[in-house]
Amino acid sequence: MQSLSERTAGFTDSVIRRMTRVSMQYDAVNLSQGFPDFEPPKELLDRLAQVAYEDYHQYSITWGSQNFREALAAKQTYFMGRRIDPNTEIVTTCGSTEAMMAAMMTVTNPGDKVIIFSPFYENYGADTILSGAEPIYVPLVPPDFHFDANVLEDAFRQHPKAIILCNPSNPCGKVFTREELETIAALAEKYDTYVITDEVYEHIVFAPNKHTYFATLPGMWERTLSCSSLSKTYSVTGWRLGYIIAPPEIIDRAKKVHDFLTVGAAAPLQEAVVTGLKFGQDYYDDLQAKYTHKKDLFLKGLDDLKIAHTDPQGAYYVLLDIAEFGYESDLAFCEDLAHYVGVGAVPGSSFFREPVNNLIRLHFAKKDETLLDALNRLEGLRDKIKPKHR
Structure with missing residues (x-):
């Protein structure tokens, strides 16, 4: 058999989508893959229902x-x-x-x-x-x-x-x-x-x-x-x-x-x-207000837990600094985070060309109750992730 494409030989599966599967495996709150757990605007859903019966x-x-x-x-x-x-x-x-x-x-x-x-x-x-x-x-x-x-x-x-x-x-x-x-x-x-x-x-x-x-x-x-x-x-x-x-x-x-x-x-x-x-300007103003609220809620929770993190200027992602845990592999940390703490994240190394292994990505495009659930689980982070799990 001839060899497969050399161009794609170095590809791996998407680390982001892989962490969604890991989150599902451990019933973790999935803050890895960036999709909301709330409904689209009702107007879109109503129109979608109508379109189903149109040509x-x-x-x-x-x-x-x-x-x-x-x-x-x-x-x-x-x-x-x-x-x-x-x-x-x-x-x-x-x-x-x-x-x-x-x-x-x-x-x-x-x-x-x-x-x-x-x-x-x-x-x-x-x-x-x-x-x-x-x-x-x-x-x-x-x-x-x-x-x-x-x-x-x-x-x-x-x-x-x-x-x-x-x-x-x-x-x-x-x-x-x-x-x-x-x-x-x-x-x-x-x-x-x-x-x-x-x-x-x-x-x-x-x-x-x-x-x-x-x-x-x-x-x-x-x-x-x-x-x-x-x-x-x-x-x-x-x-x-x-x-x-x-x-x-x-x-x-x-x-x-x-x-x-x-x-x-x-x-x-x-x-x-x-x-x-x-939609008019009001929709986009409300969208900005919604995500500003979610950002403030989630980042305050991280601050209360004394977890070091970035302060995003846009989008809905935050990078957490996990250096204190001493992991050589941020992927291993994320797997342990899902397994022992019940929160899904993405290893930062999948985003950096440089050798960065101390950052993980979480997102806050979730209902308030989902974010609060994740924060409640993160309260046990330092108790549940210890050297024996490295």
Whole structure:
């Protein structure tokens, strides 16, 4: 038998999804994989029930149904402050996961280089490798996760084809300041580099931080592929609805890549979510208030337990420092945490290119009672995780 793909030989299964399975095995509160345990907006559920009996069960237009693209274009025009053409500047994808893959395959050739900030969402490195490109990692330095502009320019001097920018960032919750984005923009222009953004947490930002759409910076529209999804904004991670917004010449190519990857996103769900895309500003204000409350509740609980942690500026993740427990493997710690304490987390090493083994990621996109349950379990952390369990 011939050997299998060398390109994928180094792949493991997703550590995030693996920790969900570990959480289920030990009946742990799953704060690993980032999905809510509360319902989507009732308006979406009501519309979904109606759509089940309407004529939306066959293929829609490959790059997204007309209704969906028009509603999305109107929403993003409002928030981005730039008119988005629903017919030439949007392609609908099967979640932001496919959006990122399609964007990568649209702009890169085998042998190209791609800059990725570390820590990073685990798919980015895999997307780069699957495209035949080579990742260049630039560290975001804890605890505030700043980057060194000189180190970043050293990466740009390798003439990358693209840079991936997750803002707000998973897993560290960093919201890039406008000044930081302008630094990245100047380098992207200087070295003629595409910018692929992952902005799925665009509406989950904690005051006084503000989210700036990279594509709206001067001169950046022409070289930016803005990827996002509806999963986090409307609490529908299982609906798998994402998109790319970019100039027409880029979208024209991305449509073709998307067509051969997945043909199209689920037609009934595209129709059902239009209701959410038409929500007013009040919905997004309430969403921010909801997650601010959850962040405050969870981080206060961690403070009360004297567990060292980061203070995210956006998204819904917090990194805990487990150095006091002396584990050489953060994966082993997370397995013990699920087994003996009953809380599911993700080892931070799965997000860092650097040898970081003292951080684990939890998320707070859960009902208050779920977060309180997790905090109650964490009260026994230092009693239940001892050297005998290492």
